[in-house]
Amino acid sequence: MITISNLFKSYGRQKILKGIDLDFNKRGCITAILGPNGSGKTTLIKSILGMVLPEKGKILVDGKSIKGQCAYRSQIDYLPQIAQFPGNLHVQELINMIKDLREGQTSEARLIELFDLQPFLNKKLRTLSGGTKQKVNLTLALMYDSPIVILDEPTSGLDPIALTRLKALIREEKERGKFILLTTHIMSFVEEIADEIVFLLDGNIYFRGSKKELKTQFQEEQLEKAIANILLGEKKKNNIKVPFKAINGKHIRRQKPALKI
Amino acid sequence: MIKILKYSIYDLMRSRWTYVYFAFFLLFTFSLLLLSSDLSRVIISMMNVVLILCPLIATMFGVMYFYNSREFTELLLAQPIKRISIFWGQYLGLASSLSISLLLGIGIPFTFYGLFYSAEILDFLILLINGVALTFIFSGLAFFIALKNENRIRGFGLAIIAWLFFAVIYDGIFLLLLMFFREYPLEQFSLFATLLNPIDLSRILLLLKLDISALMGFSGAVFRQFLGTTLGMLVAGFVLMFWIGLPLWGIRSTALRKDF
Structure with a gap:
C-alpha cells in the first residue's frame, strides 16, 4: 500500500527526516507513529x-510514485x-x-449521530468549541470509505464519550480491512488501540515492531514507561554514535542521536 | 478550481468585512453625489479614492484571508485536488468578492443618479475596470507575500510595505529622480517608470479618458504626450493585464514548491 524509501527532508538547516525506509502493506492494521516533539511524525x-x-x-502508494500526483489522495482519509x-x-x-470537492460514497449521517453533531449542523463554524470542531474534523476525515486512514492526533480536545466512540470506530474500520496510521502523545490510547508501533527519533526510525516487542526489549510492563526509557536512555548517551541497531530482526540505520525532551 | 472559487465567495459573502467595504463605498459615493450632481466631477473624486483604497483593502484582506484559511487549506491539500486549483480558487474568490462589493458600492448610487442616461457612462466603466484590476493585482500580491512568509506579522508587514511603496513611495522617488535629472531627456524613463507601477498605470488610464492629465501630475502628462489616447489605452491596458498575471505566476511557482 505505502512504500517509503530513503526519505530525506529538512527545513533550512534543521534536518527532520534522515533517510526513512518504511513499508506498510498490512490491511486491517493500526500503526502508531510515536516520537518526541519535532521527531518528524507530522512531516x-x-x-x-x-x-x-x-x-x-x-513514496509509492499502491505501487505508484506520488510525485506531482493528486488522484491517489482519493485512497486516503486524512485528519x-x-x-x-x-x-x-x-x-x-x-x-x-467536501462532498462536492471529492467524489465517492460518504457516510456522514452515521458519524454525525456518533459524535452528536446534529444540534450544530446549522451553526457557523467559528462559534464552535475546540472539541466540537475536532468532531467535525473527524466526520470530514472519516466519512469516506478509503482503504488508508491517516489520523494526526485524533484524540485532541475530545470528551470521554466521544473518545470511547472514536476508539470503537477506529477498531471497526480496522475490522473492515483498512490500514490506519495515527500519531498521538497519549500512550494509553496507543496501548489500547495500536497493533504496531513505529518510533521516530531524531529523523530516523528507532524502533518498529509490536507493543509486546517494545515492552520486552525495554523490559517494562507499561508502554508509557518503555517509551520514557527510550527517551531517557537516549538522553544519557546523547553524544555516542550508534550507526546501526538491530531491532525486531531488522537492522535499522541510525545516526548520532541528538535528543531533546 | 471553480468549486473552490464558489465556496470562497460563499464564505466571504457572509463576512461582515465584505459588507463594511460595500457600505463604505455606498455611503461615500452617495455623499459625493449629494454634494455635487455633476457625475464627471464625482468620477474624478472617486478615482482618487479607488486608486488608494482598493489596493490597500485588497492587500489587507488578501493577507488576512490567506492566514486565516491556512489550516483549512491544509485540509483541502489532503483532498484529491490539484494544489494550484486550491490557491487560484481562493485567490479568485477573494478578488471577486471584493470586486463585487466595489461594483455594487459604487454602481448603485450612480445608477440612482441617472448614470445610464448620461454621457459619462464610459468614464464610469473605466473607473470600475481600474478598481477591479487594482483589486485583482493587490490581492494577488498579498496572497503571494503571505504564501512566501510563514510568519504572519512579517507577511502582514511586507504586504503593507508593498502597498505603501506603490501608492506613495514610488511616486516620491519618481519625482525626485525627475527633479535631480531634469537636465537630461527623461521622457522614455518616465514612461517606463510609470509602467512599472500599477497604481500609476491605472491613474493614467483614467486620466487619458477623463482628459484632465494636466491636473494630475507629471506621469499622466508624459503618458498622454507620448502615446496619444488610443495607443496609450492599449499599452496601459496590456501592462495592467501583465500586472494581474505577475502575482498569479508567483503564486503558482511558490505553491508548487512549498511545504504545508
Whole structure:
C-alpha cells in the first residue's frame, strides 16, 4: 500500500527526516507513529499526503510514485492535527463542500449521530468549541470509505464519550480491512488501540515492531514507561554514535542521536 | 478550481468585512453625489479614492484571508485536488468578492443618479475596470507575500510595505529622480517608470479618458504626450493585464514548491 524509501527532508538547516525506509502493506492494521516533539511524525505523514515535498527519496502508494500526483489522495482519509475551518460556513455546508470537492460514497449521517453533531449542523463554524470542531474534523476525515486512514492526533480536545466512540470506530474500520496510521502523545490510547508501533527519533526510525516487542526489549510492563526509557536512555548517551541497531530482526540505520525532551 | 472559487465567495459573502467595504463605498459615493450632481466631477473624486483604497483593502484582506484559511487549506491539500486549483480558487474568490462589493458600492448610487442616461457612462466603466484590476493585482500580491512568509506579522508587514511603496513611495522617488535629472531627456524613463507601477498605470488610464492629465501630475502628462489616447489605452491596458498575471505566476511557482 505505502512504500517509503530513503526519505530525506529538512527545513533550512534543521534536518527532520534522515533517510526513512518504511513499508506498510498490512490491511486491517493500526500503526502508531510515536516520537518526541519535532521527531518528524507530522512531516512523515504530510510527505505521504504530498503536502510536504521531500528533498530525496521515494513514496509509492499502491505501487505508484506520488510525485506531482493528486488522484491517489482519493485512497486516503486524512485528519489534520489542527481543526480550523472557514468561520462563516455552517457545519452542514462544510460537509457538503467536501462532498462536492471529492467524489465517492460518504457516510456522514452515521458519524454525525456518533459524535452528536446534529444540534450544530446549522451553526457557523467559528462559534464552535475546540472539541466540537475536532468532531467535525473527524466526520470530514472519516466519512469516506478509503482503504488508508491517516489520523494526526485524533484524540485532541475530545470528551470521554466521544473518545470511547472514536476508539470503537477506529477498531471497526480496522475490522473492515483498512490500514490506519495515527500519531498521538497519549500512550494509553496507543496501548489500547495500536497493533504496531513505529518510533521516530531524531529523523530516523528507532524502533518498529509490536507493543509486546517494545515492552520486552525495554523490559517494562507499561508502554508509557518503555517509551520514557527510550527517551531517557537516549538522553544519557546523547553524544555516542550508534550507526546501526538491530531491532525486531531488522537492522535499522541510525545516526548520532541528538535528543531533546 | 471553480468549486473552490464558489465556496470562497460563499464564505466571504457572509463576512461582515465584505459588507463594511460595500457600505463604505455606498455611503461615500452617495455623499459625493449629494454634494455635487455633476457625475464627471464625482468620477474624478472617486478615482482618487479607488486608486488608494482598493489596493490597500485588497492587500489587507488578501493577507488576512490567506492566514486565516491556512489550516483549512491544509485540509483541502489532503483532498484529491490539484494544489494550484486550491490557491487560484481562493485567490479568485477573494478578488471577486471584493470586486463585487466595489461594483455594487459604487454602481448603485450612480445608477440612482441617472448614470445610464448620461454621457459619462464610459468614464464610469473605466473607473470600475481600474478598481477591479487594482483589486485583482493587490490581492494577488498579498496572497503571494503571505504564501512566501510563514510568519504572519512579517507577511502582514511586507504586504503593507508593498502597498505603501506603490501608492506613495514610488511616486516620491519618481519625482525626485525627475527633479535631480531634469537636465537630461527623461521622457522614455518616465514612461517606463510609470509602467512599472500599477497604481500609476491605472491613474493614467483614467486620466487619458477623463482628459484632465494636466491636473494630475507629471506621469499622466508624459503618458498622454507620448502615446496619444488610443495607443496609450492599449499599452496601459496590456501592462495592467501583465500586472494581474505577475502575482498569479508567483503564486503558482511558490505553491508548487512549498511545504504545508
